[in-house]
Amino acid sequence: MSxxxxxxxxxxxxxxxxxxxxxxxxxxxxxxxxxxxxxxTDVEVAIVxxxxxxxxxxxxxxDGVISRSSADHMGMLATVINGIALQEAIEKKGVHVRLQxxxxxxxxxxxxxIRRAIRHFEKKRVVIFAGxxxxxxxxxxxxxxxxxxxxxxxxxxxATKVDGVYDKDPKKYPDAKKLYKLTYDEAxxxxxxxxxxxxxxxxxxNKMPILVCDMFKENNLVDIIKNGNLANCSIVGG
Numbered sequence: 001m002s003x004x005x006x007x008x009x010x011x012x013x014x015x016x017x018x019x020x021x022x023x024x025x026x027x028x029x030x031x032x033x034x035x036x037x038x039x040x041t042d043v044e045v046a047i048v049x050x051x052x053x054x055x056x057x058x059x060x061x062x063d064g065v066i067s068r069s070s071a072d073h074m075g076m077l078a079t080v081i082n083g084i085a086l087q088e089a090i091e092k093k094g095v096h097v098r099l100q101x102x103x104x105x106x107x108x109x110x111x112x113x114i115r116r117a118i119r120h121f122e123k124k125r126v127v128i129f130a131g132x133x134x135x136x137x138x139x140x141x142x143x144x145x146x147x148x149x150x151x152x153x154x155x156x157x158x159a160t161k162v163d164g165v166y167d168k169d170p171k172k173y174p175d176a177k178k179l180y181k182l183t184y185d186e187a188x189x190x191x192x193x194x195x196x197x198x199x200x201x202x203x204x205x206n207k208m209p210i211l212v213c214d215m216f217k218e219n220n221l222v223d224i225i226k227n228g229n230l231a232n233c234s235i236v237g238g
Contacts, residue, residue, distance in 0.1 A: 051078025102134030
């Protein structure tokens with residue numbers, strides 16, 4: 001494997017650490033270190049980050065007080081907060097980075113413009129895409145797949161708390177089996193949680209491979225991207 005450009009998706013929940021809410025700056029610093037290692041291998045890096053450490057639209061709207069559309073827009077704003085934080089952390093590592101948002105807010109970030117993003121890659125800058133797709137009813141997983149396709153990334157990497165995809169929850173079932181390689185159709189099975197159905201279908205239609213790996217294993221990202229070591233991950237459609 002040889003990747004020139006990758007899109008890495010981080011969940012917002014991962015930023016909260018043991019607190020379960022907000023931003024744990026030690027985790028933020030760790031992620032920035034891991035991103036710097038990838039950049040130093042001369043690979044172009046894009047990032048999408050979720051907002052679940054601050055608010056989740058589907059949960060906020062479940063009792064009907066706040067509509068799903070409004071709750072999802074609140075979630076998009078949460079991803080911008082996380083994007084600003086991650087931009088700061090990466091910059092402090094001496095890496096050039098730009099934040100683009102699907103919802104225009106020019107006081108804090110650039111608007112999402114594909115050609116501008118590509119130009120940033122050419123200048124060896126990391127680009128963080130926040131604000132999801134800019135529309136309610138879509139997850140940040142779908143936003144990550146969409147942005148990966150739009151920027152012609154070689155692969156979308158979903159950095160999670162587990163080392164790949166299992167046939168059932170490994171935290172609940174000790175006999176859970178790891179699935180190192182899956183087809184898109186296998187990834188759409190109800191018991192296999194890779195990404196939501198829209199994200200997987202979008203990846204399938206555009207032949208975009210998705211890799212799921214453990215973000216908390218130090219050097220794992222660079223080992224996968226540069227060395228092709230797939231021992232600590234699973235791949236869909238690759």
